[in-house]
Amino acid sequence: MYTQIFDPVAHSIGASAAFAALPLLTLFVLLGVLRLQARWAALAALAVSMTVAIFVYGMPASQTASGALEGASIGFFPIIWIGINAIWLFKLTQESGHADVLRRALARVSADQRVQAVLIAFCFGALLEALAGGGAPVAICAVLLISIGIEPLKAAAVCLIADTSPVAFGALGLPITVLAKITHLPVHEISVMVGRQTPLLSLFIPLILVFIVDGRRGMKEVWPLALVTGVVFALGQFAGSMLLPVELVDIVAALICAGISIAFLRVWSPGVLRADLAGAGTVTATANAGGQQRFDADHNVAGVSHSASMAMPMPGSGTHFHHTTGRDHAPAGTTQAPDSRAEILRALAPYAAVILVVASTQISLIGHALGAITSMFPWPGLHVVDPKGVAVSAVNAKFEWLLSAGSIVLIAGLLSAPVLKVSAAVATRTYLKNLHELRWAVFTVCCVVGVAYVMNLSGQIVTLGIFAAKAGPAFAPVSPILGWFATALTGSDTSANALFGMLQLTTAHHTGLSDILLTAANTSGGVVGKAISPQNLAVGAVAVGMMGKEGVLFRRVVGWTVLMISALSLLVYLQSTPVLGWMVP
Incomplete structure (x- = not known):
């Protein structure tokens, strides 16, 4: 059994936060400064997160590895499954x-x-x-x-x-x-x-x-x-x-x-x-x-x-x-x-x-039938509790095999192929070729979500959240900027939520701010970062025949993203005050 501790370094939140931030700093520096390929930056960040979990937080190596594997599994299904x-x-x-x-x-x-x-x-x-x-x-x-x-x-x-x-x-x-x-x-x-x-x-x-x-x-x-x-x-x-x-x-x-x-x-x-x-x-x-x-x-x-x-x-x-x-x-x-x-x-x-398949899942009979094919089980090798002795939710895994967004799109593709007059052989060959082309994208996303799970299970994310909470109500306008920053470097709003979702929640609980407001702000800020993420810039450059000129694209759009995130930060700040607080459900 591993019991989380949030101040493992000299019982100091500040000192512990310095170590807890290392995986994120590794990812940001390798991607944003050294411009290392995303897959290797993500792998390095995963290695650093596991090292901090084992040697700083005292999490058993076997449980650390198991947590990383759970994160990688979630990274593939359902996260990258939709893209495939x-x-x-x-x-x-x-x-x-x-x-x-x-x-x-x-x-x-x-x-x-x-x-x-x-x-x-x-x-x-x-x-x-x-x-x-x-x-x-x-x-x-x-x-x-x-x-x-x-x-x-x-x-x-x-x-x-x-x-x-x-x-x-x-x-x-x-x-x-x-x-x-x-x-x-x-x-x-x-x-x-x-x-x-x-x-x-x-x-x-x-x-x-x-x-x-x-x-x-x-x-x-x-x-x-x-x-x-x-x-x-x-x-x-x-x-x-x-x-x-x-x-x-x-x-x-x-x-x-x-x-x-x-x-x-x-x-x-x-x-x-x-x-x-x-x-x-x-x-x-x-x-x-x-x-x-x-x-x-x-x-x-x-x-x-x-x-x-x-x-x-x-x-x-x-x-x-x-x-x-x-x-x-x-x-x-x-x-x-x-x-x-x-x-x-x-x-x-x-x-x-x-659209038809999604709408069909809202019919109770169909939704229940698809939902019946779901796996729920304790993740093997994980025995993690918080300081109060309550099991951490991430130790339990749930896979909705047919109700996931990616499976819905797969079903739609199977229905569409005959309408498009694409043979089963061509559809299968196209799928296998697609998997091969996306292999490194799959690897990257699995590593990034693995980082998130290791940091969540070991307590690193909670440490960062408690440290960030020292900003008090002033944290509100910073909340979307974190989402913007995370998406800009990971290339995915989903990955940004996996990284910072618990941080935003923990900060909300320690500052008295709305947890719905801050977690939503992480998502909303992340949408702006999508425009300047290395992955999206690379996709755009390849699509228009400008390979190697991602920097030109970055300079063309970064100013607009700064304006957008500034407006969004102001909105979130006002929503944290009585001025627009009525907008928070």
Whole structure:
């Protein structure tokens, strides 16, 4: 039996906290300063956390190793399990060619690249984050934006900023459900509190995207759409956090946002349609019959030449446009016919399947049937109690094999494959290839969550929480900054919650602040850090052909994240005072 002790170094919380911080400092320095690859930084941090647990906190080596293995298991299932299956789901659409169908369908809504940036990066990106997470929205949306002629650097920056506010409810609500599991706080209350924080960011992100694409000119001409999109998504998150299961909040908000934005574009269009944004290439415009303008552009993206031909409707003309790129494989000198409604519906089928499966789990009969296949057991080799002699909750493991978010996406993929006309052999081969490509991402996440479990079980996290509590009520505005910092360096809001969830809870108990407020603030702050995490920067750089230039992307987006986290910290501070304290459930 191991009994936790929170002041093992000379019975001093300050001295003990110095040792307890070593695993986190190792991770931050190796990643942020020395720029070591994430997998090796995470492995080093795990080794340091185990060393501190054994030699400073006196935790038996066998139990330390067992705790690390439990954390690694949780890191794989359910945390990285969602990413594996979500990326596979998208790759099925690539195999069937329906990824291009979806891109063309989105592009036909408007010929204005600034409008397309909002629809693709924010609306569609939010849906991808809701279903997948793990950097998938950045990779997928950046490729789509480049295919419509947006400069690679701008495309990556737009996608990185867009993939922030949806993150808290992303991956079918995984960051919040993992946080609730670690802290034993109610999922719904955390969801409601996050829904009263992240919508602040959602209000302004579409405006930031338009500014990145086209500066002040874009803001002046496209602000009505950006405002409508931001307000609708923010309201969707706010209302959904109170009324919907956490798995559906972002999905519903993204779908409503996309629907209303498209409807708004039927009655409003930018004053000037522009295909000549900086870096998009040389564009010439000629008038043709029917009140249309036709833009022909040749541009180079990541060293690959693409030719784009877009027939663009004039505002109010009611006509449609066709967009073709080298990826469409249309014969030279011809215009590809619009995709049929059936093909567009097939392209949307995987995402509709996820929504259908999630909704089905809310039916008691189906939910109970899936929930019956659940494993609950004491983790082998772990016998840990707190100073009062109460067993620590982490010694018990629970695996919801079919009700987990990743399994839901897997089921949706199995249902979608026949609709996409992808054979079982191709689907299986794609899955195995996907596993191989994600092997290091799996390793990294397992190590990071292993660090969290070792620190929680040994008492290191509680030590840091007690030390942080000395700041008293002044800790409130710092709370989201911790989440921002953790996500920036681990690349995952879920991992940030696993690392700092107990710290936030402990600090709340020692300062008299709301535990729901601080734990939710960790999640909300983490969404901002997603834009500057090494993993997301690397994904964005690879997607746009800028490998090795992650620093350029970092400089392009870091200023925006500082503004966002400052606004969020102010909001959390006000929520900790009588001014906005009524917002805390």
